[in-house]
Amino acid sequence: MTDTITEFDSILEALHQAIEKSDSAAAIRTLQQADHDQTAKLIDRLSVEDRQALFGLLTPEQGAEVLERVYYFQGADIIEELSAQVAAPFVAELDSDDRADLMNELDQADSEAILEELDEDLAHETRRFMAYPDGTAGAIMYSEFVSFQADMTVEEILNDIQTNRKKYIEFGVQYAYVLGREHQLLGVLPVRNLLFASRSQQASEIMIPKPTTVHADDTIEQLEDIFEEHNYLGLPVINKDGCLIGIIDRESTTEALQEAATEDLLKFQGLMGKEELRSMPLKVRSGRRLSWLSINVVLNLISASVIAMHQDTLEAVIALAVFLPIISDMSGCSGNQAVAVSMRELSLELISPKEFRRVFFKESSVGLINGACLGLLIGSLAWLWKGNAMLGLVVGTALALNTTVAVCVGGLVPLALKACRQDPALASGPILTTVTDMCGFMLILGLASLCLPYLV
Structure with missing residues (x-):
């Protein structure tokens, strides 16, 4: 552990010195020494002024490489610290999916200013990718793929690959795609088929026809199901006319699911807005937390x-x-378990926000059983502690009833919020906490008031 810390500290110090001396070559060498995780940590340790100075030393290609090696919310902070004229060349060098993700993290005014600086066609494509909702195939697909016309021969395809090898090598090609004249997807062309085919054969003869496809509005959970069922490395995304509009890969789908889970956790813990890092300004961090804590008061x-x-x-x-x-x-705790199950089933579309009755009966039965068990346990402990059977009965009954209420509320609140077009991850926790506290206190103190002569 000590060696790792020492190595990182030495890299950070070298980067500070390179920035201070405005030595771009030294800065680039230092960044190349760091792995992906260290790059994100290095950027996190730099001040705003040092980050601005660093990107002033980098070419657009080098800056884009740094942006791709840090977390997307770090990249957004970096871009927001730069002027639109300075930031645009870096953004233009990003892959289509990374560019759209980054732009969606920016304030609207900043993103529009940068889009105005981009090439018209690139700006149009970026706006199209930015429009896809989070959690869908459109939000994680990319437009960098290799495609050929169906009537092209193997020799023509190989010549094209050789001519554009520097461009294609950046795509991470696993498949090529065979398209019709109207850009409709006809098939997939594995590299193996291409290598062992006769040079006179056409792409339509050696392709795999009618490949598995997805649509831009398919959810990432649906994509994950396909990847789990089949050993695909990627999937083509088509529009309603069957035209190829992008590609998604297995890794991006897994990352999207992990990011969604992390975002839900942050919301559940009351961190409002974008993700929070300790390198952010104190005023921003304090404001995000206070906005939630003030509601809890x-x-x-x-x-x-x-x-x-x-x-x-x-x-x-x-x-x-x-x-x-x-x-x-x-x-x-019992209620939070029910919240988690409802949110998971909603994300998988196994239930709809209208299925209140089904969820209520399912959760109430669990709540009654668990409430009875927990109430018996705590009630017995209260009886043994004070030697008062009535105290045990009051405590045990209150816990049993409140557990049942908590489980039912926990199961139903996410559905109600979803039906009202609100985010269940953000509001389910505090609503559940308030209900369980109020009901719990009212039950135990109300029962105790009724049985007061037997408790004193």
Whole structure:
């Protein structure tokens, strides 16, 4: 571990020195020493001024390579720190999918300013790719692929590959695609078929016809199912007319699923907006967190009001204070499990936002069983601790009922939010927490008030 830290520190120091001396050759050599993970960490450790100076030393090709080696939200921060005129050449050198992802991370004013600086055709393609919704094939496809007309001979194809080898080698070619006159996809041409075919044969004779295809609005979950079922390295994306518009690969699909899971986790933890790094300005980081915490203050005041309403009961039976957080936390955990299942089924389109009744019956049965088990356990512990059977009954009943409520609410809230076109990942957690706290406190303190003569 020490050697790794020392190696990184030496690279970072060398990069600082290269930037300070405006030595572009030294900066490039230093960046080439770093692997992909170290490049992201290096950029994270540089100040805004140093990042601007670094990109002032790089050519558009070199800058684009750095942008492709860092996380997309880091790349967006770098581009936003540059003027549109300076940033545009770097953006133009990115692959189509990386370019669209990066532009979508920028503020609208910044992205439009950069698009105005791009070549007209490139700007049009970028806008088209930016328009595809997150979580779809269109959002992760790229337009850099090799295609040939169906009537081209093998000799013509090989000559074309030789002529454009520098361009094609950047594409990571696994397949070539055979197209008709109207750009419609006719087949896939594996490299093996091309190598062993007669030079006089046409592409249509050696291609694999009618390949598996996807559409731009297919979800990444649907793509993952296809990749799991078949050993494909990539899939062609076609439009409604059957024309080839892009390619997706297995790696990009897996990364998109991981990014979606990470984004949901950040939302669930209350981090608003884009991803947060500690290298970001203090004001930005504080504002993103406070926007969520301020909402939680209101929700917690609602829960606290329930306790205030039963202050006399709590003063009479102080042991109840020990079980308030237990009931709240255990019920909340049960509810979060139901939230996770609903969100997963919604993402896989196994349920629709209208299936309230089905989800309610499924979750209520689980809640009743788990609530009874947990209530019996905690109620028994309360009885053994204080030697009061009524205390155990109150605590156990409150936990059992609140667990059932939490599981039902946890299962239904994501559906309700989805039906209202809201993000379930962002709001399910706080809604569930408020409900479980209020119901838990009300149940235990309400039951204790009814049974107060037997508790004191």
